[in-house]
Amino acid sequence: MSRTPWLLGVVVLTLLPATSMASSVTVGDIELNNLFAGVNVFTVNNFTGSNNLGFFPVADDVVFTDLVLTATESDSTVLTFNLADLGPGSDTTSTVSDALLFTQVVLSATLSPATFTLTNGDSGTFVANPVLSFTLLPSSGSFLVAGTDSGTFDAQGVPEPSQLALLGLGLIVIARFRR
Amino acid sequence: MKHISYRPIPALLLGVLLLFLVLPIHPAGVPVLVTLSSSVSPTAGQAGLTNVSVTGSGFPSGTIPPANVTVNLQPAGVTASATSVATISGTVRRVTFQIPAAIVVASPTTYTVSISGTTATGTSFASSNTSALVVNPSPTISGVNPSGGNPGQTIPVAITGLYTTFVQGVTVANFGAGISVGGAAAGTSGPVAVNGPNSATAQIVIDPAEADGPYNVTVTTGAQQETLSGGFVISSVLSNQWIAFNRAGAPSSNLQCFTPNNVSVSGSNLVITTQLQSATCSSFDLSTATFNYTSGYVSMRNFNFLYGTVEFRAQFGGGANSGAWPAVWMEDVSCQASDPTGTDNSCNGQEIDVAEILHSDFSHVNQQIHVNNFNNNDGCTAAATDTSQNFHVYQMVWSPGSLVWKIDGTTTCTITQSYVPNAAMYLKIDMFMGGSAGGPVNNASLPWTTLVDYVKVTQGSTVVFFDDFH
Numbered sequence: 001m002s003r004t005p006w007l008l009g010v011v012v013l014t015l016l017p018a019t020s021m022a023s024s025v026t027v028g029d030i031e032l033n034n035l036f037a038g039v040n041v042f043t044v045n046n047f048t049g050s051n052n053l054g055f056f057p058v059a060d061d062v063v064f065t066d067l068v069l070t071a072t073e074s075d076s077t078v079l080t081f082n083l084a085d086l087g088p089g090s091d092t093t094s095t096v097s098d099a100l101l102f103t104q105v106v107l108s109a110t111l112s113p114a115t116f117t118l119t120n121g122d123s124g125t126f127v128a129n130p131v132l133s134f135t136l137l138p139s140s141g142s143f144l145v146a147g148t149d150s151g152t153f154d155a156q157g158v159p160e161p162s163q164l165a166l167l168g169l170g171l172i173v174i175a176r177f178r179r
Numbered sequence: 180m181k182h183i184s185y186r187p188i189p190a191l192l193l194g195v196l197l198l199f200l201v202l203p204i205h206p207a208g209v210p211v212l213v214t215l216s217s218s219v220s221p222t223a224g225q226a227g228l229t230n231v232s233v234t235g236s237g238f239p240s241g242t243i244p245p246a247n248v249t250v251n252l253q254p255a256g257v258t259a260s261a262t263s264v265a266t267i268s269g270t271v272r273r274v275t276f277q278i279p280a281a282i283v284v285a286s287p288t289t290y291t292v293s294i295s296g297t298t299a300t301g302t303s304f305a306s307s308n309t310s311a312l313v314v315n316p317s318p319t320i321s322g323v324n325p326s327g328g329n330p331g332q333t334i335p336v337a338i339t340g341l342y343t344t345f346v347q348g349v350t351v352a353n354f355g356a357g358i359s360v361g362g363a364a365a366g367t368s369g370p371v372a373v374n375g376p377n378s379a380t381a382q383i384v385i386d387p388a389e390a391d392g393p394y395n396v397t398v399t400t401g402a403q404q405e406t407l408s409g410g411f412v413i414s415s416v417l418s419n420q421w422i423a424f425n426r427a428g429a430p431s432s433n434l435q436c437f438t439p440n441n442v443s444v445s446g447s448n449l450v451i452t453t454q455l456q457s458a459t460c461s462s463f464d465l466s467t468a469t470f471n472y473t474s475g476y477v478s479m480r481n482f483n484f485l486y487g488t489v490e491f492r493a494q495f496g497g498g499a500n501s502g503a504w505p506a507v508w509m510e511d512v513s514c515q516a517s518d519p520t521g522t523d524n525s526c527n528g529q530e531i532d533v534a535e536i537l538h539s540d541f542s543h544v545n546q547q548i549h550v551n552n553f554n555n556n557d558g559c560t561a562a563a564t565d566t567s568q569n570f571h572v573y574q575m576v577w578s579p580g581s582l583v584w585k586i587d588g589t590t591t592c593t594i595t596q597s598y599v600p601n602a603a604m605y606l607k608i609d610m611f612m613g614g615s616a617g618g619p620v621n622n623a624s625l626p627w628t629t630l631v632d633y634v635k636v637t638q639g640s641t642v643v644f645f646d647d648f649h
Contacts, residue, residue: 029267033275035221036228038401039346043220045234051217055236055271091220095376097349098401147275152268 024154025057025118025126028064028086030107030136031150035095040146042069042094042105044086047152048116051089058155060116061088064109064132069094074101074143101143107134111155128155210295210303211239215310219292223313225342227280228402230262233292233310238272241298248296250276252312255290257281284314287342315342320407323396325480327412327439329419331387336411338398340377343405347373350400352381354411357389368399389413391439393425412439420646424476427462434472434613434620436460441475449631449648451475453496453503453610455622472620475629476609479644483512483605487638490574495536496610496627498567502620503627504611506535507573512603528552529600531582534566534573539618541567546575546584546592550600559584559592570632606634 028046035041047053049061064086071079081094086109096102114130134153138144213235220232233250248261263275274294282290291309298304324337338352351368352360360381363369371379379398393409409425423439436458443450453474461467489509497503514526528551535545542565547558563571563586574585580599584592610629613620636644 026268031232031273033232034230035344036225036230036402038349038403039344041221043232045220053216053234053236053271054214055269089217091222093221095344095346095349097346100348147263147265150265150267150273 024156025128026152027056027058027062027111027132027155029150029152030069030105030134032102032105032136032144032146032148034098034146035093038098040096040098040100042071042081042096043091044069044083044093044107045091046086046088049088057118058116058126059119060113062116062155063087063112065112067092067107067109069105069107071096071102071105074103098146103138103143105136105144107136107153108132114155126155127158129158210305211237212307213237213294213304215292215294215306215308218311222311223287223315224278225315225317225403226278226282226284228278230275230277231312232273232275233294234267234271234273235294235306236269236271237304238270239298239302239304240270241300241302243272243296243298245274247298248274248294250274251293251295252279252282252290253293253309255279255282261294261296278312278314282314284316287313287315289313318343318403318405320396320398320405320410323407323410325422326410327414327422327480328383328385330385330389330413332419333382333384336381336383338371338379338381338396340379340398340405342377343398344376344400344403345371345373345379345398346376346400350379350398352379353395353397353399354381354383355394355396357386357413358394358411359384359386368397371398385413393439414439414442420480420482420644421477422480424478425460426476427460427465427468427470428611429462429464433465434470435474435611436470436472437476437609438473439475441473442477444648446630447632447647447649449477449608449634449646451477451496451608451610451629451631452626453612453629454626472612472625474610474612476607478607479515479605481515482636482644483515483603484636484638484643485601485603486577486579487636487643488574488576489533489606489634489636490572491533491634492570492572492632493534494568494570494630495541495566496629497536497539497541498624498627499541499565500539500618500621501567501624501627502613502617503539503567503624504536504614504617505609505629506532506611507606507608507631508532508535509604509606511600512605515605527602528554529602529604531575531577531600531604532558533575533584533606536566537616541565544573544586544591548582548594548596548599550598555596555598557594557596561586561591563587570630606636608634 031043047056048058067083067086069081083092086092109132111130114128118126136151139149214237215235243264245261245264250259257279259276259279261274261276265273290312292312293306293309295305319341321341322339352371353368356366359365360369360383371381373379391413394411396407396410412425414423423442424437441452456473458473459469495505509531511526511529530549532547537545544561544563549556572587576583582594633647
């Protein structure tokens with residue numbers, strides 16, 4: 001009997017843990033907007049919880065703690081904004097002069113909790129890396145443009161222990177077949 | 180193997196059926212429903228100035244020109260056009276608009292925001308819920324501290340705003356002619372250190388030759404600007420130990436404007452003048468109005484004390500049946516720090532009247548406490564030779580649970596009560612007029628002149644405050 005069908009099955013089962021759930025899910029976005037003439041504002045939105053607009057996948061309330069924005073100006077000057085914890089469905093703003101030109105802004109935060117329930121097509125429990133990091137770069141040109149540049153950022157998934165066990169078992173079986 | 184022939188017509192029908200199942204079909208005239216976030220961003224702003232964004236999901240695909248989107252604010256019933264529509268992800272879009280200038284509010288007011296519109300290809304959409312927006316009144320400068328200075332001084336001045344948006348590197352302040360801010364040329368706007376959206380500190384230098392009087396303080400942050408009229412007073416006649424107020428009176432006696440021009444130092448005396456003079460003024464508890472009289476009112480700028488002996492030598496202005504109501508009194512220190520324009524009429528409900536003339540009876544001196552929000556008002560009425568014609572030395576010894584008043588060294592009143600104030604206080608000297616305490620004002624008796632030779636505060640044998648007005 002050919003071993004090929006068995007091997008194919010094992011390979012599929014082995015890869016299943018990696019494909020059964022999204023590897024990342026969107027939890028928020030960061031934007032540069034104009035507040036009024038002379039003043040721009042960095043806005044960070046938390047798109048988790050009951051106010052996820054029925055669109056974003058994280059149904060549980062997740063808080064961004066230790067939220068820090070690090071904006072780099074064209075002359076390499078760095079502005080750091082240490083922000084308060086950002087709860088689900090809310091936003092936080094940091095005002096800056098509209099005369100400043102930024103080459104990038106880096107967002108860093110910690111997700112709390114880092115395990116949450118998904119909805120909207122991605123269902124089940126998602127185990128995320130609690131460390132959140134995102135860099136907003138100009139969509140065109142060298143500098144961020146108010147009202148134009150924004151970006152969503154994702155929580156990155158980490159495999160659950162059971163998934164890792166299944167993956168390891170599959171790899172062992174494949175190795176035995178190849179001998 | 181059985182051959183299956185290809186039949187194009189049924190396949191086409193099946194394809195069309197699948198297309199209808201997959202694509203959302205919206206009958207003409209029925210808008211696509213959009214779900215909005217619970218609040219806009221930022222959550223609050225100023226009408227006619229602030230751009231805010233509302234995020235929603237479920238928008239139809241395709242280009243949405245901003246001019247095609249109408250933002251409706253209730254209960255004002257005011258609409259605005261979007262200034263931009265940006266796609267965040269999938270059907271999620273952000274609609275930005277400026278809060279309409281037509282909205283005028285006296286206090287922060289919550290409005291509901293809904294949207295409707297069409298795509299470039301004509302698909303209509305409308306929000307199925309509303310988003311909250313707080314519209315703030317126009318920003319103001321609620322105070323500067325200190326509210327005045329002497330010519331030649333270099334001092335930091337704390338600026339406190341209400342509904343302001345101070346931004347480091349953007350916000351500048353202007354204190355008027357002869358005053359430099361943050362190193363900028365005198366009379367121009369200069370940079371300030373921003374401590375928060377409602378707090379900034381201006382480092383100012385007052386020209387040694389600059390004239391006495393009130394100066395407007397204007398703070399500008401981009402398109403946002405607010406002015407505190409007469410908010411900073413230059414006074415060359417008083418030491419920096421005193422503030423000369425520039426404000427209206429008090430609700431209980433509201434016949435006069437207090438102006439720095441009625442305070443001077445002359446002949447080794449502090450001179451407070453009260454005169455028949457039309458003036459317009461306001462205060463934190465009184466609207467802007469024009470009055471027939473002006474008078475003077477000074478307060479200790481920084482010094483305050485807990486227990487000790489306060490002593491001064493003075494001759495009060497006015498006279499019998501003049502309607503004058505002069506007073507030297509003390510209030511709780513809690514008011515002093517936030518007292519740039521005299522916002523101190525009821526300081527924790529703690530007041531001690533060291534010497535006060537009531538009902539124009541200048542042969543008697545009221546010596547009294549008003550504590551626990553005027554629930555305890557112990558005091559005495561001490562006889563003295565006409566206090567409008569004679570200098571007397573007034574003294575008050577303040578100890579824990581005890582107050583002893585003296586006039587020219589003779590004890591005139593003693594209060595021993597547990598509710599004698601036990602927190603630091605500061606001294607004020609003024610001339611109110613009229614009202615229930617002053618009586619009808621006799622214009623023929625004006626002007627009045629109060630003279631104070633010196634003010635001294637001692638604790639034990641240590642003089643902790645002294646001004647002889649030289």
